[in-house]
Amino acid sequence: MTSRRAFLSGGLTVAVAATLAACSQDVPTTPTATGTPSAQPVLDSDRLTAVLERVQTGLDAADKAKDATKLTGYLTGPAARVRSEEYTLASAAGNNSHVHVLATTSQAGAVGLTTDFPRTAMTVTQATADGDVPYLLALSQDTARDSFQLWGWARLYAGVKVPATSTAAVGSEQVDAASTGLVSTPQDVLNAYVDALNNPDGDNGKAFADDPLRQRVAAEKAVDLGGMGQITVQASPGTDGFKGLRTSDGGALVMTTCTFTTEYKNTVARSTIEVGEPISFLLGGDKAVRGTVTAHYDAMVAFSVPAEGSSEKPVVLGGDLVLSKVERDDSKAPTG
Amino acid sequence: MNRRILSAITALVGLVVIALAVCSATVWRPSSTAQATLAQTPDQHYVVTEPGVLGLVDSAVTITATASDDAPVVLVVGHSSDVKAWLQSDPYVSVTGLSDWDALTSEDVTTSCPSDSATGSASAATTPSAVAAPSPTASTDAQGCTVLTATGADPTTSDMWIATKSGTSKVSLQMDATDPDLVVLAATDGSGNAPTLSLSWPRHVSTPWLVPGLVLGGLLLLVGVFRLLVDLQTRREDERRRAAAAERAARIASADLTSTAGIPAVGDPDRPLTRRERRDKERAEKAGGEWIDPRTGRVYLGGVESPAVPQAPVSAQVESITEEEAQAAVGAAMGSSVVPGLDEAATAAHRETRELEDGSPLSIVEPSDEEAQAQDVDETADEATESLAEVETTALSETREDEQADQPETSDEDEQADAEETVEQAKATEATDDEENK
Numbered sequence: 001m002t003s004r005r006a007f008l009s010g011g012l013t014v015a016v017a018a019t020l021a022a023c024s025q026d027v028p029t030t031p032t033a034t035g036t037p038s039a040q041p042v043l044d045s046d047r048l049t050a051v052l053e054r055v056q057t058g059l060d061a062a063d064k065a066k067d068a069t070k071l072t073g074y075l076t077g078p079a080a081r082v083r084s085e086e087y088t089l090a091s092a093a094g095n096n097s098h099v100h101v102l103a104t105t106s107q108a109g110a111v112g113l114t115t116d117f118p119r120t121a122m123t124v125t126q127a128t129a130d131g132d133v134p135y136l137l138a139l140s141q142d143t144a145r146d147s148f149q150l151w152g153w154a155r156l157y158a159g160v161k162v163p164a165t166s167t168a169a170v171g172s173e174q175v176d177a178a179s180t181g182l183v184s185t186p187q188d189v190l191n192a193y194v195d196a197l198n199n200p201d202g203d204n205g206k207a208f209a210d211d212p213l214r215q216r217v218a219a220e221k222a223v224d225l226g227g228m229g230q231i232t233v234q235a236s237p238g239t240d241g242f243k244g245l246r247t248s249d250g251g252a253l254v255m256t257t258c259t260f261t262t263e264y265k266n267t268v269a270r271s272t273i274e275v276g277e278p279i280s281f282l283l284g285g286d287k288a289v290r291g292t293v294t295a296h297y298d299a300m301v302a303f304s305v306p307a308e309g310s311s312e313k314p315v316v317l318g319g320d321l322v323l324s325k326v327e328r329d330d331s332k333a334p335t336g
Numbered sequence: 337m338n339r340r341i342l343s344a345i346t347a348l349v350g351l352v353v354i355a356l357a358v359c360s361a362t363v364w365r366p367s368s369t370a371q372a373t374l375a376q377t378p379d380q381h382y383v384v385t386e387p388g389v390l391g392l393v394d395s396a397v398t399i400t401a402t403a404s405d406d407a408p409v410v411l412v413v414g415h416s417s418d419v420k421a422w423l424q425s426d427p428y429v430s431v432t433g434l435s436d437w438d439a440l441t442s443e444d445v446t447t448s449c450p451s452d453s454a455t456g457s458a459s460a461a462t463t464p465s466a467v468a469a470p471s472p473t474a475s476t477d478a479q480g481c482t483v484l485t486a487t488g489a490d491p492t493t494s495d496m497w498i499a500t501k502s503g504t505s506k507v508s509l510q511m512d513a514t515d516p517d518l519v520v521l522a523a524t525d526g527s528g529n530a531p532t533l534s535l536s537w538p539r540h541v542s543t544p545w546l547v548p549g550l551v552l553g554g555l556l557l558l559v560g561v562f563r564l565l566v567d568l569q570t571r572r573e574d575e576r577r578r579a580a581a582a583e584r585a586a587r588i589a590s591a592d593l594t595s596t597a598g599i600p601a602v603g604d605p606d607r608p609l610t611r612r613e614r615r616d617k618e619r620a621e622k623a624g625g626e627w628i629d630p631r632t633g634r635v636y637l638g639g640v641e642s643p644a645v646p647q648a649p650v651s652a653q654v655e656s657i658t659e660e661e662a663q664a665a666v667g668a669a670m671g672s673s674v675v676p677g678l679d680e681a682a683t684a685a686h687r688e689t690r691e692l693e694d695g696s697p698l699s700i701v702e703p704s705d706e707e708a709q710a711q712d713v714d715e716t717a718d719e720a721t722e723s724l725a726e727v728e729t730t731a732l733s734e735t736r737e738d739e740q741a742d743q744p745e746t747s748d749e750d751e752q753a754d755a756e757e758t759v760e761q762a763k764a765t766e767a768t769d770d771e772e773n774k
Contacts (some may be wrong), residue, residue: 004342005345011349011552027435027436028392029433030432030434031388031516040417040517042496044498049494089616115417115421141495141496144424144494145489147493160342323685
């Protein structure tokens with residue numbers, strides 16, 4: 001009897017204690033962070049759209065005022081510089097057609113996959129309503145406290161095919177000047193292209209297909225000054241660096257800059273050479289070339305660089321060109 | 337008794353266990369929402385959760401930031417690397433986990449130290465120079481860590497945030513924290529102290545004691561109730577038996593006056609009466625009834641001994657008398673005198689015995705009243721005795737039909753029928769008596 005009652009009361013106690021113990025579940029502890037965090041897509045498609053909309057808003061406001069200072073926070077790098085030059089030219093010419101109409105409505109976007117800065121995103125815009133071609137835009141976030149800004153754009157040439165990239169949700173490896181795993185590094189591609197511009201008949205000139213930029217350079221060279229002058233066209237790689245993303249097939253989509261200058265030199269004393277528009281706009285209306293007049297062009301170029309081992313060659317996807325400045329040097333005027 | 341108490345206790349314990357089990361799954365069940373809040377108001381401009389804190393309890397987390405007054409409040413969700421990158425050199429409050437179910441643990445991050453190995457080499461390298469130059473820079477503390485200074489930047493507009501929600505006073509944000517790398521940063525506008533952060537999760541609350549408790553309690557209850565029922569039945573059976581015994585006793589008691597009279601137990605005449613016998617005696621005396629002393633077999637009526645009625649055993653009477661003797665003692669069977677067939681001589685002899693002796697004239701002597709009555713009584717008694725004897729004789733003669741062959745057939749048959757009838761009547765009387773006795 002006693003043992004039984006003890007047993008029962010003991011069981012009851014255990015039941016109560018266990019019930020109460022069930023109330024006090026252990027508080028979960030924070031798992032320790034596992035090393036370096038894995039790389040994340042730097043943007044998702046929604047945020048990419050938001051970024052593009054913000055850029056568009058800022059761009060529109062700056063375009064309206066043609067005020068380069070209003071580009072701050074929206075455009076950076078060569079894009080900001082080129083846009084600023086366009087404003088200058090447009091202001092000098094009194095013609096807004098020198099300002100490219102940029103529509104940032106994206107039809108396909110790719111973002112970098114990294115935790116570091118700067119971060120890159122690229123997108124192909126939809127063709128504007130008035131039949132303009134699509135642009136390839138490169139966006140960059142330089143530091144954590146910066147927002148994504150438009151770094152560069154390239155008008156896609158007719159007939160080119162932009163290689164496929166991973167979606168924004170997946171992210172793509174960022175590519176820089178020295179990235180490997182490609183048929184050649186982006187820097188080498190740029191150098192080769194500049195060589196093609198300078199020596200269209202060389203190996204590199206044959207490697208690249210003809211494109212509007214090459215045609216422009218060729219046209220500059222082909223200007224006949226009637227023996228009274230001399231034209232020198234010299235292209236050189238840009239110094240803005242590269243923004244690029246790895247494509248799905250291991251190649252790269254790269255945007256960079258190059259420049260070329262056209263020097264008009266008067267070689268015959270007392271001869272008169274006049275430069276045409278739009279160079280003249282930046283000469284304050286004085287078209288005469290007494291010594292030398294050097295026109296500087298700023299170009300943004302987009303390449304598709306195949307993956308290493310591919311039989312294909314780098315392709316110029318697009319580019320854009322602006323007359324950045326014109327220098328006059330009358331001291332080099334021919335004498336005699 | 338003890339068994340009943342134990343059964344009741346068992347059943348009660350079963351009920352209690354069931355109640356506890358139910359309570360454990362209802363009123364004592366921990367809240368299905370765990371809400372943890374920062375212990376104190378942050379004194380830095382930003383509050384940031386450590387990776388993994390948001391998904392500590394459940395992936396569905398609701399983050400609430402509450403500012404003291406109508407200050408702007410912003411909650412942003414981002415990858416830990418992004419948030420850390422954004423914070424750069426700003427001090428912040430780091431939410432590190434839960435101290436209990438409703439409190440978050442936190443620590444202020446006010447310095448940025450290089451990784452441990454770098455710190456070691458850096459301190460080794462910088463300590464001598466620090467001694468040489470007591471104040472290297474204001475932004476480095478004794479351990480060589482960079483003291484973080486607030487910049488007051490507003491995190492709202494950064495592109496890096498996966499989700500942003502801003503408002504005033506109080507902002508709440510629901511998110512899926514399946515990715516442990518996601519963290520949340522809460523701020524006002526970056527220029528003032530951060531709002532108080534509160535995280536709440538739906539909490540998976542198990543009820544591990546419900547089913548075992550119900551089973552155990554149910555078993556205990558069943559056992560207790562079963563035992564109680566068994567006990568009840570036993571008691572009822574007991575009561576019934578007791579009632580039956582009492583009833584029997586009562587019946588016996590009421591039946592004693594008649595039934596016990598038939599079975600007098602004659603034993604030691606000097607033994608004291610048993611209690612029951614005494615009771616019977618008292619009852620009989622009170623009722624004025626007959627009581628038979630079981631020791632002696634004497635019959636008392638109203639407490640007075642009644643003389644025994646000498647009663648010759650019938651069997652002895654019958655056995656001792658032969659047919660001839662019976663014939664001689666009783667004479668011819670009654671009624672045989674009127675049976676035709678007696679010769680005149682016999683009739684005459686018979687009549688002769690009845691003839692007056694002295695031939696004196698018939699005189700009428702008036703007898704005294706007493707004599708007459710006595711004579712009547714005697715005659716009646718005689719007649720009764722005669723009829724009894726007749727019956728018995730007739731009964732006896734039944735078996736001896738052949739021996740009475742000299743008597744006419746018809747009368748013999750009549751006689752026999754009469755006798756049979758009488759016997760039957762006697763038997764019926766006996767049966768009635770028996771029944772009455774019973």
